[in-house]
Amino acid sequence: MNEHPPSRFVAIDALDAFPAGLRGGVVAIGNFDGVHRGHRRVLETALSHAQDAGVPAYALTFEPHPRSVFQPDTPVFRLTPPAQKARILAAMGLDGIVSVPFTRAFAGIEAEAFVTDILQARLGIVHAVTGYDFHFGRARRGTPEFLSQAGVVDGFGVTIVAAETDESATAVSSSRIRAALAEGDIALANALLGYRWSVEAEVRHGEKRGRDLGYPTANLALAPETQLAHGIYAVRVLLDGRWIDGVASFGRRPTFDNGAPLLEVFLFDFSGDLYGKTLRVTLASYLRPELRFDSADALVSQMDRDSAEARAALASLTPLGSLDSTLNGLPGEAASG
Known part of the structure; x- marks a missing residue:
């Protein structure tokens, strides 16, 4: 995998800020929410053309x-918000990401203008790479075939990447990954991504019940549209540059208040003040659904079993590929990224 130092990667959120250093480059175009295996085929194709x-x-x-x-x-339940998407692209070795503000006015741009005003005049591309299902411009007139023909006329290369399929010959897609997460099928979601999925949020004050139960937790509020199955997960947590194993609960705490969904993370063999810290929580495996217990003692007994199961699952964790190793601090590197 071609990895650039972080200082070389640029992330901009307006075409007016497009840096001269990226002009004349190869552009991969798409939403890339999840940066899953199909997206990575598009991005890796762009990297290959650029390197050549x-x-x-x-x-x-x-x-x-x-x-x-x-x-x-x-x-939309976002799999990779902008900062997370940029981090993944940087780890892949790309030089930057240009996030164009999407509005109804932007959606109304004619397909021809998207090519001439943005791809050519603003970006000065030499090659464009997109997926087989990418459309752009008013009424979605900008099909992959339209882009290919524009490239022939206007003198830039175009590569259209076919669908990436999994072992069952089903197309890899963001919607499949969202559905897998909503069903608690973390193994499938991570397999389709090619790396283990994570969330990032700031630790907030909670009811401090976990402390009273002997399980002090870091409380994180996820985006309201997050459609993650309520339940217990084995997790790895990045805190101040250090990876720590743990167990987490996502749900409404039916034993106590049945409140708004919250991610509560217990870090193994850790003590310290986490309030105000930003944690990246990587989901390694799904252990069980969220349950209501008749007493706090019964809940603690189950938490003891959950912790033991999470420790066992995390002890045998191996990277799903080189990107998983890079993103999630896993030792070693699998044969393919």
Whole structure:
């Protein structure tokens, strides 16, 4: 895997801020929510073309997710918010990410103008890479075939990447990953991603019940649209540059208050003040669904069993690939990323 030092990676959120250093490069275009195995095929293809030509490679994406603009009452469960997406692309070796503000006005741009005004005039691309299902411009007139024909006419290369399928010959997609997470099928979600999925949030004050039970937890509020199955998970947590194993509960705490969903993380063999800290929590495996217990003692007994099961699961954890090793601090590197 070609990895650049972090200082070389640039992340910008407006076309007006496009750096001269990326001009004349190879652009991978798409939403890339999840940066899953299919997205990575697009991005790796762009990297390969850029390396052959000796030019930069970067991603052109859109924020917020277009579906959240057209269906604001049903916001999309984001697998990789912007900062997380940029971190993954940097780990892959890309030179940058350009996040274009997506509005209804932007969606109304004619497909021809997207090519001439953005890809050529603003970015000065030499090659574009997209997935087989990428569309752009008003009424989605900008099909992969349209882009390929524009490249022939205007003198830039175009590569359209076919669907990436899993072992069951089913296309890898962000919607499949969201559905797997909602069902608690962390193994499937992580397999489709090619690395273990994580969330990131700041530790907030809670009811401090865990401390009274002998399990002090770090409380993290996830985005309201997060559709993660309620239950218990074995996790790895990045705190101040250090990875710590733990067990986490996501849910409404039915034994106590049945409140708003909250991620509560217990770090093994750790003591210290976590309030105000930002934690990255990587989900390694799903242990069981959330349950209601008749007493605090019964809950603590189950938490003891959960902790033992989480420790065992984490002790045998191996990277799913080189990207998983890089992102999640796992020793060693699998044969393929």
